[in-house]
Amino acid sequence: MxxxxxxxxxxxxxxxxxxxxxxxxxxxxxxxxxxLDWDTPTSGGRRSRWVRSWVVWDYFRDYFPLTLIKTVDLDPRKNYIFGFHPHGVLVAGAFGNFCTESTGFSRLFPGLTSHLLMLPFWFRVPLFREYIMSGGLVSSSKSSLSHLVSRPEGGNVAVIAVGGAPESLDARPGSLTLQVQNRKGFIKLALRHGAQLVPVFSFGENELFDQIKNPSGSNLRTLQNQLQSILGFAVPLFHARGVFQYSLGLMPYRKSIHTVVGKPISVAQTSCPSSEDIESLHQVYLTCLKDLFEQNKHTYGFNDDQHLTFK
Structure with missing residues (x-):
């Protein structure tokens, strides 16, 4: 925290x-x-196996606990775009699974190298940028994603929290609202470079924090949206538990997080994808994401009445 x-x-x-x-x-x-190093965050970053293997990440994993579930093997000769859902407040599942080795990403997916995309703003902060790059974080700019998924020999995984900052404003226990309906930039780049799309759902991600009520149209939500447009990142007003007490604080609740990596969607490379190509693949992606949730929801604590909502 x-x-x-x-x-x-x-x-x-x-x-x-x-x-x-x-x-x-x-x-x-x-x-x-x-x-001299300004372009490194958009050119694959500078990851450190040593930092990713720190013992502290094992404690981070065990706190929730955090688990990475593989459903199928992935061919290391191909490049992949993992669409991570939901964003949550902390993005704990994405960080723990793809920026550390605590849940065994390299063991589960041999030959693949994971990169979590983050807002370019953070890579302009001196010293901090070195720390986040060491875990495998890279800029979320278009050129950064293109660099990763255009690798000729394959083996790269670009992990995108598709809902981004706006989705964090809806992150609260029980919420299944995803900001994905109009997010199609990653679809276009997947087509352009022939990268395979993989839906990823992190069960329990939204259960880590409570958030002050901010329904769409409220004064608070309007202010948050304005701050986001100015700052470039969202400011969710969240709370959970303390270090030595459980009633109030900024520590996340100890709720299990199960991050399920779905089956890849085969994508044929199209150098100049049309709007129809993008829309068609986007609908396929949404269907696969919904199927992934429905197939696993009973295993990870959701009931028949709970379904994903896209906006």
Whole structure:
């Protein structure tokens, strides 16, 4: 939670203090490095096997606990786009499964390298960018995704939280509303590069936090939408439990998260996909996502009356 809420601000403060101190030369040298390294987040990043294997991630996994479930084998000679749902508040399932080795991604999917896409804004924060890239995070820009899924020899997995920041504003226990109906950019790039689409549903992701009521049209939701348009990221007003008590705090609830990786959707490469091609594949993707949820919902605590809602 510290990394999620405050590490970027702390890294920026350290850099500013360094620049204003007698050690300003270090800040200047790092600025030069930052300029030379500016495009790395859009060129595959700079992951560290050592960081991804830290013991702390095992504690992170066991806190919820967090589990990665494979339904079929994936061919390492192909590139994949994993559509991750739902975004939730913390995106804990995506981070734990695809930015660490705590749940055994490399063992379950040998020959594949996972990259979680994140808003480009965060890669502009000094020092913090080095930390997030070490886990396999890369920029969510179009050029970054294209770089990953155009690898000729295959083996890359680009993980996209399709609902993005707007979906986090609907993240609360029991919510099954996904912002995916008008999200078609990843579909277009999948067609352009022939990357296989894989729906991923993380059961329990929305159960980690409560959120202050903010229905569409309310003053709070309007303010949140305005802040998102200005800042580029959402500001959900969430709460859960504390460290030593269970009634109020910013620690997530200890709810099981089961991240299920579905079957790949075969995509034929189309250098200039038409709007009809994009719409057709998008509908196939939505159908496969809905089927993935329906096939697994009873196993992971959902009942017959609960269904996905796309908006």
């Amino acid at each position: 510290f990394c999620f809420l405050a590490l970027a601000q702390c890294c920026l403060a350290v850099f500013v203090l360094l620049a204003l101190s007698d050690w300003w030369m270090l800040a200047l040298l790092y600025s030069g490095w930052l300029w």
